[in-house]
Amino acid sequence: MMDTEVETAVGDLRVTVSRDELAQKLGIVARGVSSRTAVQILSGILLRSEGGQLHLAATDMELSLRASLPANVESEGSVVVQGKILVDLVRQLPGNDVVIEHGAEDGVLKITSGASRSQINTFAAADFPRLPELDVQLHSLKAGAVLETIGRVRRAASRDESRPVLTGILVRFEPGKLVMAATDSYRLSVKETAIEDQLPELEAIVPARALEELQRIAAGAEMLELGVRENQVIFGADGVWLTTRRIDGQFPNYKQLLPDTFEHVVALNRLEVLDVVRRTSVLAQRNSPLRLRFAEGELVISSQTQDVGESRESLPIQYVGEPLEIGFNAEFLRDGLDSVEGDEVTINLISPLRPGLLKGGNGDFWYLIMPIRLAG
Amino acid sequence: MVSSIVIAHLDLDAFFAAVEELEHPELRGKPLVVGGDPKGRGVVATANYAARRFGIRSAMSSAEALRRCPAVVFVPPHMALYVEYSRAVWRTVREVVPVVEQVGIDEGYLELTSVDPDPRKARALAEAVQAAVRASTSLSCSLGVASCKVVAKVASDRRKPGGLTVVPPGKEAAFLAPLDVRALPGIGPRAEERLLASGITTVGALAALDDDALRGLIGGKVGAMLRDRARGIDPRPLETSVERISIGHEETFERDITDRAVLYAELRRMSARVAVRLATRGDAARTVTTKVRYPDFSIRSRSVTLPAGIDSADEIAEHACSLLDRALGDRPGALRLVGVSVSSLEPFRQLPLA
Numbered sequence: 001m002m003d004t005e006v007e008t009a010v011g012d013l014r015v016t017v018s019r020d021e022l023a024q025k026l027g028i029v030a031r032g033v034s035s036r037t038a039v040q041i042l043s044g045i046l047l048r049s050e051g052g053q054l055h056l057a058a059t060d061m062e063l064s065l066r067a068s069l070p071a072n073v074e075s076e077g078s079v080v081v082q083g084k085i086l087v088d089l090v091r092q093l094p095g096n097d098v099v100i101e102h103g104a105e106d107g108v109l110k111i112t113s114g115a116s117r118s119q120i121n122t123f124a125a126a127d128f129p130r131l132p133e134l135d136v137q138l139h140s141l142k143a144g145a146v147l148e149t150i151g152r153v154r155r156a157a158s159r160d161e162s163r164p165v166l167t168g169i170l171v172r173f174e175p176g177k178l179v180m181a182a183t184d185s186y187r188l189s190v191k192e193t194a195i196e197d198q199l200p201e202l203e204a205i206v207p208a209r210a211l212e213e214l215q216r217i218a219a220g221a222e223m224l225e226l227g228v229r230e231n232q233v234i235f236g237a238d239g240v241w242l243t244t245r246r247i248d249g250q251f252p253n254y255k256q257l258l259p260d261t262f263e264h265v266v267a268l269n270r271l272e273v274l275d276v277v278r279r280t281s282v283l284a285q286r287n288s289p290l291r292l293r294f295a296e297g298e299l300v301i302s303s304q305t306q307d308v309g310e311s312r313e314s315l316p317i318q319y320v321g322e323p324l325e326i327g328f329n330a331e332f333l334r335d336g337l338d339s340v341e342g343d344e345v346t347i348n349l350i351s352p353l354r355p356g357l358l359k360g361g362n363g364d365f366w367y368l369i370m371p372i373r374l375a376g
Numbered sequence: 377m378v379s380s381i382v383i384a385h386l387d388l389d390a391f392f393a394a395v396e397e398l399e400h401p402e403l404r405g406k407p408l409v410v411g412g413d414p415k416g417r418g419v420v421a422t423a424n425y426a427a428r429r430f431g432i433r434s435a436m437s438s439a440e441a442l443r444r445c446p447a448v449v450f451v452p453p454h455m456a457l458y459v460e461y462s463r464a465v466w467r468t469v470r471e472v473v474p475v476v477e478q479v480g481i482d483e484g485y486l487e488l489t490s491v492d493p494d495p496r497k498a499r500a501l502a503e504a505v506q507a508a509v510r511a512s513t514s515l516s517c518s519l520g521v522a523s524c525k526v527v528a529k530v531a532s533d534r535r536k537p538g539g540l541t542v543v544p545p546g547k548e549a550a551f552l553a554p555l556d557v558r559a560l561p562g563i564g565p566r567a568e569e570r571l572l573a574s575g576i577t578t579v580g581a582l583a584a585l586d587d588d589a590l591r592g593l594i595g596g597k598v599g600a601m602l603r604d605r606a607r608g609i610d611p612r613p614l615e616t617s618v619e620r621i622s623i624g625h626e627e628t629f630e631r632d633i634t635d636r637a638v639l640y641a642e643l644r645r646m647s648a649r650v651a652v653r654l655a656t657r658g659d660a661a662r663t664v665t666t667k668v669r670y671p672d673f674s675i676r677s678r679s680v681t682l683p684a685g686i687d688s689a690d691e692i693a694e695h696a697c698s699l700l701d702r703a704l705g706d707r708p709g710a711l712r713l714v715g716v717s718v719s720s721l722e723p724f725r726q727l728p729l730a
Binding site for chain 1: 662680682722725726
């Protein structure tokens, strides 16, 4: 504690907090800082001292992150400073405590810890965008089921902003279960997870990025809070609040995409085939396909990249009928085999130009993957 | 120290016109222009050498070409045909010199020392390439041989058509020195204007500029790079790993067009032709580019690179049209030309979920 008396005016911010707690909470909130620098204040973190707490917030206008930590508040005020600089500084401060002060009329935030004294130029808190209100009906549910479901489908979501709806994950609460689906139009993953929590039926397309953020902030949490607004979804975990905009639009009717029947159903040891796929992928550069040739008793997986090289490996399988050769994007196939989880995977095929389906043993996860049309 | 690498720049002579002459023997030797209609707003794509004697040049308006030579024969471009010839040419070239950077449909760089490290064999090798191209396609090409790209490119232009110019190592700067500055690749009309205004008329004069004088004329890295090139120094290696092939169509309109629906229709029509050529190759393309030209002749292009290749006319058109929207959003106005091209070709196609 500092032992000097300081005159404070209305709107001044002056708090003392634990360095470790501040660094940890800043680490969470900083992920909401905009990476686009067009609007400068979005590169900032809002600090607000009030009621024995220091509140931190960041937003890129699509999602916002809020966290609070206990603080010895001497004066209540708010200010915005560049997020990256604040994070980098706080992480390395020498003392156990950090004193943060900002005079309402000043253009700088003073940060003192041990013998270290820094000041960071500020933005006006009044210019910081208004964050979505949290006063919405919240539902509690077990974090584990939600996080697992996100983890199983998220990789199939698109990163291509030209079709915004595909950058989202369809989240639907049905009686007794949570369903999530994601597709980038080349593959589709769907996970159904049984839940005990009583929730009203809900459906929303939530940016995959926001749900990946939720995975991080809720990693150690037992329970989650969930609130849904007309155009926002709100998650709370361990006192951290994440809000995200909902994506407008029509999510593809994924049930229609799943074929009713398949010609071939091949059961494989998941980790074994995943290893083969990983090795052969090394020589499937520049989007070159992995070739899977199914024949009686043997699956041969091979790859070839012009001017780079080639690789092949075989593994024994139970397969009857005419041989079938099908090409898949190596990364898509790896993602699918990863997402299935469990010991066993079945590969369900129709023909070289029709989708293949990866399923696990539980029957609650589907990974549909379109092939690459092979030359010749 | 003299660089031990020897590069040839190969340039097909009046390529489009030469193909037309091959296809239409009755046109041989007559002044011939491949390009747009002289009654509309067409421009000369290529003029054969008979037409060039009348002062007809590429990029000149077709109407101007007709004024200079009323007897000139106009032929509309047949790109599919030129692509076929071009592929035959480069196949032949690669049989003689396998390390090739093709930079366009009708030009490219060959690394001669990849065949024989002895630089004294370069001339014979270049002659062999020329002979092989003529034998397999009946087309004539000119070659420049030098220790770097820029000198090889300038040299290939010295004795057209059918020429071969070898610049011995150590003589690069002396070879370039007497040439007009405009002959140096990289010197555009604006740089040329500034140089000429200061009395820098030859490549040698540019090469002799000291740092201060250079900064005053062409600043920054570009200035230093151009002066290096003027001195015959060009460290650019051959880019052989990058497949630079692109397939495209473009259309210069009879009159400037603002109607978005008409522009979309043009792009859809051209996308269909691009799709046919992709299908002929059996390829899919990951990059789509839309090019527009405004009435003041300035050009803009907008590209998108997709996570997976596409090959259908509808998909190409969908991207081409939204790229047109982007270009016109950035700079609105009437257009005298639109074009669509695809690149980043792959010999396979990721199918979409239907």
